[in-house]
Amino acid sequence: MQVYDAPLRDMRFVLNELYSDDGFGALPIHAEFTPDLTDAILEEAAKFCREVLLPLNRPGDEEGCHLENGVVRTPAGFIEAYKAFAEGGWTSLASSPEWGGQGVPEAVGKLVEEMICSANLSFGLYPGLTHGAVCAIEGHASDALKAAYLPKLVSGEWAGTMCLTEPHCGTDLGLLRTRAVPQDDGSYKVSGAKIFISAGEHDLTGNIVHLVLARLPDAPPGIKGISLFLVPKFLPKEDGTPGPRNGVTCAAIEHKMGLKASATCQMLFDNATGWLVGEPHKGMAAMFTMMNAERLSVGIQGLGVGEAAYQSAVWYAKDRLQGRSLAGAKYPDKPADPIIVHPDVRRMLMTMRAYNEGCRALSGWVARALDAEAHSPDPEVRKRASDFVALMTPVVKALFTDLASDSANLAIQCYGGHGYIRESGVEQYARDARITMIYEGTNGVQALDLVGRKLGANMGRYLRSFFHPVSQFIEENNVDGPMKPMVEGLARAFGALQLSTATIAQRGMKDPEEAGAASADYLRLLGLVAMGYCFAKSTKIAGLKLFFGAEDKAFYDAKIKTATYFFERILPQATASFLAIKAGKTSMMALADDAF
Amino acid sequence: MQVYDAPLRDMRFVLNELYSDDGFGALPIHAEFTPDLTDAILEEAAKFCREVLLPLNRPGDEEGCHLENGVVRTPAGFIEAYKAFAEGGWTSLASSPEWGGQGVPEAVGKLVEEMICSANLSFGLYPGLTHGAVCAIEGHASDALKAAYLPKLVSGEWAGTMCLTEPHCGTDLGLLRTRAVPQDDGSYKVSGAKIFISAGEHDLTGNIVHLVLARLPDAPPGIKGISLFLVPKFLPKEDGTPGPRNGVTCAAIEHKMGLKASATCQMLFDNATGWLVGEPHKGMAAMFTMMNAERLSVGIQGLGVGEAAYQSAVWYAKDRLQGRSLAGAKYPDKPADPIIVHPDVRRMLMTMRAYNEGCRALSGWVARALDAEAHSPDPEVRKRASDFVALMTPVVKALFTDLASDSANLAIQCYGGHGYIRESGVEQYARDARITMIYEGTNGVQALDLVGRKLGANMGRYLRSFFHPVSQFIEENNVDGPMKPMVEGLARAFGALQLSTATIAQRGMKDPEEAGAASADYLRLLGLVAMGYCFAKSTKIAGLKLFFGAEDKAFYDAKIKTATYFFERILPQATASFLAIKAGKTSMMALADDAF
Known part of the structure; x- marks a missing residue:
């Protein structure tokens, strides 16, 4: 059974007790975020995840997404949950107040991300990619683009994507073929085919803002000729509301091993109107702002699934009666002992537990560095924090997701044959976690x-x-x-x-x-x-x-x-x-x- | 893409070159099985697996099994493939000539098993379980039961199952509740509910022979009060052909993570007529004959899937062009190098390769010991072989299946995002392999x-x-x-x-x-x-x-x-x-x- 209660005590330990001496804390900008306030945020998030997102996780896996006449329908309940999510302010949590965000420290934001991914990884991808798009636009786009798009993305009214991969190029983006042709009005016409676009099309938001890698006509070959464009699904009208449909369509959605409630789309750009983000031919740098943020988030996704798998395994290990303790019956009044008494079941539970606590402590440290990098008044601290984030980004992404896959598989193993049955819910964790070892590099x-x-x-x-x-x-x-x-x-x-x-x-x-x-x-x-x-x-x-x-x-x-x-x-x-x-x-x- | 060609050269190495000094070879009973003959058998098997079983593997996963009015329908093509399989003599390969088998050495039979599991694990389960049932009946049943059932099981006309697990008991069989009541004619009435019964019901054979663990009325509690019964789906008529339907029905089939073309059934026994196999209350011993044979086979299943995953990964690593070798372009005429040039891709391929070759060499040794245990004229050799099989059975089962799961996941990783898409076929290997770490203990x-x-x-x-x-x-x-x-x-x-x-x-x-x-x-x-x-x-x-x-x-x-x-x-x-x-x-x- 999928059970999940946010590990609030451990989260508070990581947030408030573990790193008082790392030099990354006590940021003036975050002075208002006292432990009392952050506790309240974490508790609210935990409640939302448990009550709204978790119950949609397994039904979402069974139902999946459906493409009908170019429209992607998310599973039942997702529209309502997303509405509540945005209204609750969860999309804007860690974003800058300049764009309507709440400016909550990343050290808190990443804990909330973990909870969302524990409760419903597929759901988490929709706001997760939006957050990545916000980072890229904030870091590289013109003021006009920022003003037009950031408030709506931060509020969750609109969603974002990143469109990198093409059928013949994933890791090797130098091969990409999507083209962008400059227009007299300063915009561009973008044409090409992209695949594996998470949240490329869906029914959760009034508009979808694609960040698209493409080549300008005068682009040098390879990785140095790639630029980044912002291409909305609906072109905003003067008043900022969605206007005419742009030349972007979802041609197909993928049938995947897992993560089925997250729409993975093949997107066609056919003379779609877009705007350059950042400098011409410097798209990779802009995209890497988004990518690095996403890489950390994917690590957190792994941790989230690992924690959910652990909790579901603990529940079963206490519930399932089978055999007797090797040290003599521990629960003699029951027909058999719960399997948690068996050393090899302990081995699996303790391994998952250690993975999760170790990863949470490490990502808590990295999240503090993110905050310090952005907000420390001390340039030396900012540099050291930035170095640490750069070093740890690939480690968090790869280590956490490797361990998450292991944890999910250990959870199945705790369930024995029952873990292989879809009804148990644990095999979903293994299928969902598997992609985290792959995407975003x-x-x-x-x-x-x-x-x-x-x-x-x-x-x-x-x-x-x-x-x-x-x-x-x-x-x-x-x-x-x-x-x-x-x-x-x-x-x-x-x-x-x-x-x-x-x-x-x-x-x-x-x-x-x-x-x-x-x-x-x-x-x-x-x-x-x-x-x-x-x-x-x-x-x-x-x-x-x-x-x-x-x-x-x-x-x-x-x-x-x-x-x-x-x-x-x-x-x-x-x-x-x-x-x-x-x-x-x-x-x-x-x-x-x-x-x- | 799922590709598979049996690794015949390595198989011949293991069979004919590696173990000349282990004392398990040169069995007089197998004198006729010269390398020329065994080569021919392996080549025929490889052809059948490649041409008949492999093409059904992915469609079988997509279609799955369906229960309609108590009848389980296997995926399209399975009935014809099974017919060809039985007619080709593959069900009877390693069985005793006494019952119509071909008496091929296990050392050859296990290699053929590996091929079948590489090509189509789900398909392999149907004859695989039959083979286990043959072992248990051969070892423990009365002459009358042997004569009535073994020829039809060996020929593949009928199929077999093993019915152990109940909703509340898997590993801890001492808890089981299915009852058997003796009748005046020497038969028994068997009643109870069994779950996770592979091939419990299907449309491949004219009859299905269940080996069922149950308690006699005077049974002592726990594991020492369990007896084994043979319960056919159709009670044989005087002439041995299937007669009236017995009180055995399939109540449901499970929706699983993988192995979808293998029907996993909930079976209800309602006053079903059965016959005791072996001594009263000694059912565990009889079942362990079957179980030990199955455990080795499950190890081989793991190896089979691991090999298929490896070959599919090699195919992709040579086909997919992405990036350039760190040592300078290796295929400068192509837009990029195939990913096999990258050290980390090599790491994954070499790891899978080493797992498969290492497991094949080890299981080849164990298979020789199986032959020597059964057929060596020297009692000392028989004892040593038996000891070795006993020691290695859990190792082959657990190690091979752990490594198979790793291999399947490495294969997905070689494919990157494409590996997560069902169409690629590799994620099926991970889902299929996952059960091998669980079932049969x-x-x-x-x-x-x-x-x-x-x-x-x-x-x-x-x-x-x-x-x-x-x-x-x-x-x-x-x-x-x-x-x-x-x-x-x-x-x-x-x-x-x-x-x-x-x-x-x-x-x-x-x-x-x-x-x-x-x-x-x-x-x-x-x-x-x-x-x-x-x-x-x-x-x-x-x-x-x-x-x-x-x-x-x-x-x-x-x-x-x-x-x-x-x-x-x-x-x-x-x-x-x-x-x-x-x-x-x-x-x-x-x-x-x-x-x-």
């Missing part, structure tokens, strides 16, 4: 981004934004006491990461294929160390709270136990990644293409 | 079987059947030369396995939860060592063939490269499993039930 592309663009950039400056706090923590806490085994474990894994970094830097300089061959394992290794750091830090704080007699003993106690499980049972995988990196590219590249 | 149950029943049995005798050849191989080959790094890698992993075995034996004796907490990692560790042994042995043989100028240079060369990849990139995971085992149960069991 496959996880392989994320790993290449990490080793190819982020490691060496600015003489390793991005990396230092992460290595520095980790090494400082190890140094400060490597003392006799209860933290010792954990700190030592972190130090070992961190040592392996440092060594791997040096190896990749050295080999990759001579041979970029060496960096490519190490990339997936390196991303995993860095991610494990980052989670390990977050867990060690959490343990320290939880230990102090317990020592000083905090009220919430059960929470802190569970936090330390989960952290211990992570260190004993999950972090050892760092060794395997390290050894794989050390092995280099030879055996990976040895086979000739035609020997496969 | 979840992989967690397999791991418990390994550490709980197999490790300590007969003072470690089962284990010695595997440890002995491995340590002997290490001893004989740990000399300077090209094999050295591989033998050392194997020795390291084997050392970790030995140490883990001792740890589990020691801790598990005092506290069975310790064995449970180690079980999944131990199974993985043992499986990795077994694959490592198979790869090291393969490398040695391939190296010798190359040294002596064998013709098939490309094959042996690729074999060594794949083995090297396995040792450098996959075997290091053994360390993570070892460390996890060492950590023990504490952190896994620390959290109170209500803290989840």
